[in-house]
Amino acid sequence: MHAFANPTRFLSLARPLTGWLGWAGAVLALVGIIAGLTLTPRDYLQGETVRIMYIHVPAAWLGMAGWGGIAAASVAELVWRHPLAAIAARATAVPGAVFAAICLASGSIWGRPTWGTWWEWDGRLTSMLVLFFLYIAYIALADASADRGGGARVAAIFGLVGAINLPIIHFSVLWWRTLHQGQSIGFTGSTIAPSILWPLPLTTIGFTLLFTAIILMRMRMLLANAKLEARQRRMGGAA
Amino acid sequence: MKAKNQRLVLTLAALGALVAAALLAMSALRNQASFFYSPADALRDHVRPGQAIRLGGMVEKGSLVREPDGVTIDFRVTDGAASVAARYTGIVPDLFREGSGVVAEGRFVAPGTFVADTILAKHDEKYMPPQIAGSMHETKSLKP
Amino acid sequence: MIAGLIRRDARRGLRAAGLPVAFFLVAATLFPFAVGPDARLLASAGGGMLWLAALLAALLPIERLVAPDADAGVLDQLAMRGIADETVAAAKVAAHWLGFGPPLMIAALPGAALLGLDGATLGRLEAGLAIGTPALAALGVTVAALTVGLRGAGALAGLVVLPLAVPLLIFGAGALMPGDGQALKLLAATALLLTAGAPFAAGAALRALRE
Numbered sequence: 001m002h003a004f005a006n007p008t009r010f011l012s013l014a015r016p017l018t019g020w021l022g023w024a025g026a027v028l029a030l031v032g033i034i035a036g037l038t039l040t041p042r043d044y045l046q047g048e049t050v051r052i053m054y055i056h057v058p059a060a061w062l063g064m065a066g067w068g069g070i071a072a073a074s075v076a077e078l079v080w081r082h083p084l085a086a087i088a089a090r091a092t093a094v095p096g097a098v099f100a101a102i103c104l105a106s107g108s109i110w111g112r113p114t115w116g117t118w119w120e121w122d123g124r125l126t127s128m129l130v131l132f133f134l135y136i137a138y139i140a141l142a143d144a145s146a147d148r149g150g151g152a153r154v155a156a157i158f159g160l161v162g163a164i165n166l167p168i169i170h171f172s173v174l175w176w177r178t179l180h181q182g183q184s185i186g187f188t189g190s191t192i193a194p195s196i197l198w199p200l201p202l203t204t205i206g207f208t209l210l211f212t213a214i215i216l217m218r219m220r221m222l223l224a225n226a227k228l229e230a231r232q233r234r235m236g237g238a239a
Numbered sequence: 240m241k242a243k244n245q246r247l248v249l250t251l252a253a254l255g256a257l258v259a260a261a262l263l264a265m266s267a268l269r270n271q272a273s274f275f276y277s278p279a280d281a282l283r284d285h286v287r288p289g290q291a292i293r294l295g296g297m298v299e300k301g302s303l304v305r306e307p308d309g310v311t312i313d314f315r316v317t318d319g320a321a322s323v324a325a326r327y328t329g330i331v332p333d334l335f336r337e338g339s340g341v342v343a344e345g346r347f348v349a350p351g352t353f354v355a356d357t358i359l360a361k362h363d364e365k366y367m368p369p370q371i372a373g374s375m376h377e378t379k380s381l382k383p
Numbered sequence: 384m385i386a387g388l389i390r391r392d393a394r395r396g397l398r399a400a401g402l403p404v405a406f407f408l409v410a411a412t413l414f415p416f417a418v419g420p421d422a423r424l425l426a427s428a429g430g431g432m433l434w435l436a437a438l439l440a441a442l443l444p445i446e447r448l449v450a451p452d453a454d455a456g457v458l459d460q461l462a463m464r465g466i467a468d469e470t471v472a473a474a475k476v477a478a479h480w481l482g483f484g485p486p487l488m489i490a491a492l493p494g495a496a497l498l499g500l501d502g503a504t505l506g507r508l509e510a511g512l513a514i515g516t517p518a519l520a521a522l523g524v525t526v527a528a529l530t531v532g533l534r535g536a537g538a539l540a541g542l543v544v545l546p547l548a549v550p551l552l553i554f555g556a557g558a559l560m561p562g563d564g565q566a567l568k569l570l571a572a573t574a575l576l577l578t579a580g581a582p583f584a585a586g587a588a589l590r591a592l593r594e
Binding site: 078126130133134136137140141144145148150151153154157158160161162164 | 547
């Protein structure tokens with residue numbers, strides 16, 4: 001666990017990894033999107049609008065996975081006080097919020113032609129919106145408390161509390177009757193025809209790799225900032 | 240009492256509260272916090288005429304009738320157990336069709352007769368190309 | 384000693400209860416101006432408006448829940464005497480509710496009259512508030528402990544509380560409709576969850592504060 005605790009060691013790994021993951025992710029996502037726009041058939045009911053899926057599903061997954069990552073890093077921070085945990089959580093918050101917003105926006109655009117509405121307050125949509133608000137609150141709280149003693153732990157507590165929302169989002173379509181349809185892809189298979197489905201893993205994996213690269217990039221930035229801050233303080237103290 | 244014991248007592252109390260919360264939620268889940276009423280629920284719960292609700296179900300096969308004015312439609316919403324007559328004036332979403340899911344926002348004007356202000360189409364979690372759909376796909380019921 | 388802490392905090396809360404209560408009533412009287420004086424509209428939407436006003440009123444006391452004790456070193460004293468942070472947090476939740484919940488429920492009576500709610504709806508509103516205000520108090524203490532001493536703590540607290548309070552608002556407002564009490568049960572489940580979790584989250588925050 002503490003093998004990567006050393007920031008130098010982490011950086012020597014993260015620096016090359018950022019580029020590899022970023023490029024691989026961008027290529028995969030691009031191939032998936034082009035394939036989804038040109039090679040797959042229309043849906044029998046929705047027609048062309050079904051292609052929004054290739055953006056919407058990865059965005060929803062990363063919006064939720066981002067908070068999952070924040071929660072995991074929060075545990076690492078609270079239990080083991082892993083020195084990189086707080087930085088990882090802070091680095092994840094902004095891209096997570098962006099993907100949650102993409103999920104909401106693409107869902108809204110998808111909902112208009114299929115359901116006939118931009119927005120409805122059903123269980124799935126509401127809980128996803130709450131996740132977006134939680135991200136905003138987390139970013140504000142983490143930023144405000146970053147330079148205070150015990151600040152990282154404060155953000156970690158909130159990250160853990162907010163994780164209650166994840167199962168609510170996931171099970172909302174099962175627990176309540178919602179406008180949002182049920183789950184298409186489960187462990188046992190999928191209700192999406194293979195000819196429509198196949199680009200989806202490409203964009204999902206692609207965006208996930210891209211997401212990881214962005215997090216690594218942001219972690220490096222936060223580490224560099226902290227280093228700069230420390231040097232500034234030392235110089236100030238010496239002068 | 241030592242700090243450790245205090246924590247233990249609080250943890251036990253919290254676990255008790257969690258169990259109670261789970262029991263309460265399980266006994267309450269299903270109907271409330273639903274996005275819409277099914278026709279059977281609406282008839283069973285005696286939803287008051289005039290109260291704004293959402294009614295969801297399938298558009299009954301063969302029930303869709305367009306009025307002479309061209310923009311008013313009559314149809315029946317069914318959940319397999321009960322069915323309710325509904326009327327709507329306006330433009331419906333593309334996905335609104337017989338045998339497909341619908342959520343209608345509006346109110347009962349009389350028991351069993353619903354007037355919708357808004358029509359939303361609800362589709363299921365299946366996606367497939369048209370040529371497959373033609374031969375095998377038919378939505379039987381809308382999973383609540 | 385814990386009882387003393389609760390007594391002191393509750394007394395302090397009651398003395399300062401005028402602020403949230405007055406805010407609650409003022410906010411409630413603003414709604415008719417915002418949506419127009421249509422009595423039927425007010426009667427149907429008034430309960431939800433009162434819930435919203437209660438939620439906003441719950442944000443007001445947050446800044447004075449933990450910060451004064453943290454500044455004065457009271458929290459360090461309590462920790463040194465072997466009182467767990469979780470116990471302190473639980474005591475603070477109980478005390479905050481005593482100083483906040485009942486005054487709010489009393490203020491809901493004139494609030495309901497101003498908005499023209501009927502008696503049955505008022506009853507359901509009061510039942511919902513009785514169940515929901517402990518959870519609001521729990522959220523308030525938790526977020527107070529999280530935001531002690533931060534820049535713009537008040538605005539930050541609002542940003543953090545509101546998404547967490549969404550289920551309370553949904554089920555609280557849902558319980559205003561005549562029904563078979565399902566929404567009230569869900570409200571109770573949510574409130575139990577929040578109230579049970581609060582001492583641990585707030586306690587951990589208090590511990591982080593002392594570092």
